[in-house]
Amino acid sequence: MGQPFKIDARDGQARAGVLRCAHGDVRTPAFVPLASNASVRGLLPGEVAELGYDMVLGNTFHLFITPGADYVAAAGGLHRFMGWDGPIVTDSGGFQVFSMGHGSVADEIKGRRDGRRSMVHEISEDGVRFQSYTDGGERFMGPETSMQVQAKLGSDIALAFDECTPFHADRTYTMRAMERTHRWLDRCIAWHGEHAPASQLLYGIVQGGVHEDLRRESTDYVAQAAVDGIAIGGSLGQGKEQMREVVGWALRGLPDERPRHLLGIGDVDDILHAVAAGIDSFDCATPTRLARHGTALVPDPTRRWRLDLTKGASAGSDEPIATGCPCPACRSHTRGYLHYLARHDELTGARLITLHNLTFMAELMAGLRAAITAGALAAYTDKVLAGEAPDSASDSCAQLAGHNCPNELQAVRTSACCRAGTARCRRSAAGRCRGRRARRRCRRHRRRAARARRPRSPSGPRAAAGTGPSGGCARCA
RNA sequence: GCGGACGUAGCUCAGCUGGUAGAGCUCUCGGUUGUGGUCCGAGCGGUCGCGGGUUCGAGUCCCGUCGUUCGCC
Numbered sequence: 001m002g003q004p005f006k007i008d009a010r011d012g013q014a015r016a017g018v019l020r021c022a023h024g025d026v027r028t029p030a031f032v033p034l035a036s037n038a039s040v041r042g043l044l045p046g047e048v049a050e051l052g053y054d055m056v057l058g059n060t061f062h063l064f065i066t067p068g069a070d071y072v073a074a075a076g077g078l079h080r081f082m083g084w085d086g087p088i089v090t091d092s093g094g095f096q097v098f099s100m101g102h103g104s105v106a107d108e109i110k111g112r113r114d115g116r117r118s119m120v121h122e123i124s125e126d127g128v129r130f131q132s133y134t135d136g137g138e139r140f141m142g143p144e145t146s147m148q149v150q151a152k153l154g155s156d157i158a159l160a161f162d163e164c165t166p167f168h169a170d171r172t173y174t175m176r177a178m179e180r181t182h183r184w185l186d187r188c189i190a191w192h193g194e195h196a197p198a199s200q201l202l203y204g205i206v207q208g209g210v211h212e213d214l215r216r217e218s219t220d221y222v223a224q225a226a227v228d229g230i231a232i233g234g235s236l237g238q239g240k241e242q243m244r245e246v247v248g249w250a251l252r253g254l255p256d257e258r259p260r261h262l263l264g265i266g267d268v269d270d271i272l273h274a275v276a277a278g279i280d281s282f283d284c285a286t287p288t289r290l291a292r293h294g295t296a297l298v299p300d301p302t303r304r305w306r307l308d309l310t311k312g313a314s315a316g317s318d319e320p321i322a323t324g325c326p327c328p329a330c331r332s333h334t335r336g337y338l339h340y341l342a343r344h345d346e347l348t349g350a351r352l353i354t355l356h357n358l359t360f361m362a363e364l365m366a367g368l369r370a371a372i373t374a375g376a377l378a379a380y381t382d383k384v385l386a387g388e389a390p391d392s393a394s395d396s397c398a399q400l401a402g403h404n405c406p407n408e409l410q411a412v413r414t415s416a417c418c419r420a421g422t423a424r425c426r427r428s429a430a431g432r433c434r435g436r437r438a439r440r441r442c443r444r445h446r447r448r449a450a451r452a453r454r455p456r457s458p459s460g461p462r463a464a465a466g467t468g469p470s471g472g473c474a475r476c477a
Numbered sequence: 478g479c480g481g482a483c484g485u486a487g488c489u490c491a492g493c494u495g496g497u498a499g500a501g502c503u504c505u506c507g508g509u510u511g512u513g514g515u516c517c518g519a520g521c522g523g524u525c526g527c528g529g530g531u532u533c534g535a536g537u538c539c540c541g542u543c544g545u546u547c548g549c550c
Contacts, residue, residue: 095511263511285512
């Protein structure tokens with residue numbers, strides 16, 4: 001097939017273009033909302049399109065488990081099934097298999113926690129045997145399975161089946177998994193070439209964890225492969241600095257003319273950096289998942305672009321989430337109302353905040369496309385990083401002093417970077433308080449001290465015996 | 478009126494034969510980047526209904542009292 005990706009404008013490494021798919025064009029850089037289970041949770045397909053999205057992401061793994069590829073195929077394919085007639089990219093299921101093996105994806109991929117009970121029974125050259133989360137039965141998925149499911153779903157873009165290695169995997173395991181993923185890629189290409197609809201594009205996935213040489217090797221391998229686009233996956237490290245470094249390694253040597261997708265990334269600052277580095281599309285759970293849990297995206301870098309509406313601060317507020325935002329939540333409703341809805345798990349709240357967050361992301365991406373076209377990406381990036389609403393790309397750049405300073409970036413993400421330090425500080429301040437029992441004991445001591453300080457009737461037999469730290473108690477003495 | 482059961486954190490309740498008051502939920506604060514309408518941390522919060530008594534020591538045993546509830550007159 002011809003070259004599906006056309007780059008219309010460049011600004012540094014960044015590109016703005018159009019990805020031509022069987023069901024229409026995708027304007028890039030693009031954010032792709034998640035519709036893992038054939039639904040952008042809470043929204044109608046028409047609403048997603050109206051917000052300015054060209055493509056959504058379905059998930060091979062989820063749809064394979066339920067309702068099954070044949071069920072969707074019998075309904076006329078994923079587009080007709082879910083009522084979305086625009087482009088769809090389907091994730092291959094490799095990541096989900098990985099996440100089942102390690103409990104929490106988010107924690108494990110960042111190296112924050114050890115793996116838990118695994119639902120993965122075996123990873124072999126053939127593929128992965130795992131336990132279904134719905135009925136507990138054993139299932140199998142390999143490169144051919146994934147490709148076949150994606151062919152039956154009829155997505156516009158299929159992703160190759162990969163193994164996403166966790167942060168804690170050692171270099172040897174990461175390397176072997178990467179090499180196996182490369183062999184799986186060849187099998188995906190072979191199956192896809194023979195059986196998949198000609199119009200379906202195929203992306204290869206770069207792995208290699210946080211190791212520079214492995215990332216380069218993987219990039220080279222995927223770059224020489226007969227794929228229509230390249231996705232960057234796997235563990236991108238523990239923090240944003242490391243992620244940017246790893247993405248940089250993965251991008252080096254990629255063919256310029258093919259589209260690049262960064263899997264699973266969606267924080268505002270991460271998108272700004274990745275677009276500047278040459279990424280064309282993103283998918284991420286954050287905007288929609290945060291919305292369902294009551295957090296709205298706002299133009300405020302000091303709060304990591306987040307406003308938790310469930311917090312008391314929004315109670316009774318008559319402000320909108322963001323002044324000037326054109327979304328239904330901001331046009332017609334107050335933070336106070338959304339606070340109430342979110343507190344009580346009202347579906348309307350999840351829906352309104354989802355509409356808002358996707359509006360925010362759509363404006364961010366539209367602004368990026370316009371800025372690249374106008375050759376003003378740096379100015380636009382600076383404005384967004386300075387906390388201005390992400391929809392104005394044409395104005396000149398007001399340089400934000402020190403926004404690139406690593407320390408300031410670190411301050412922005414205090415939780416991610418400084419949390420360990422804070423915990424350490426607390427513990428060392430408490431001296432002996434290491435471990436749960438010790439901490440509890442300390443709390444008790446604090447309570448006892450507080451109780452002793454509290455004025456208490458000195459008369460009565462208990463007071464006489466019980467006030468001192470060890471008064472009369474044989475065990476304490 | 479008589480008899481029984483029960484009063485412990487904001488809520489629902491654990492606390493064995495007396496030995497430094499606990500859990501779950503709520504609440505507050507963090508976190509949650511290829512989505513399980515989640516999940517993971519931490520924190521705040523108790524005059525153990527009230528008053529006596531026994532004991533070195535009482536949520537726990539004894540007496541009284543108030544309240545809730547069930548049953549019987």
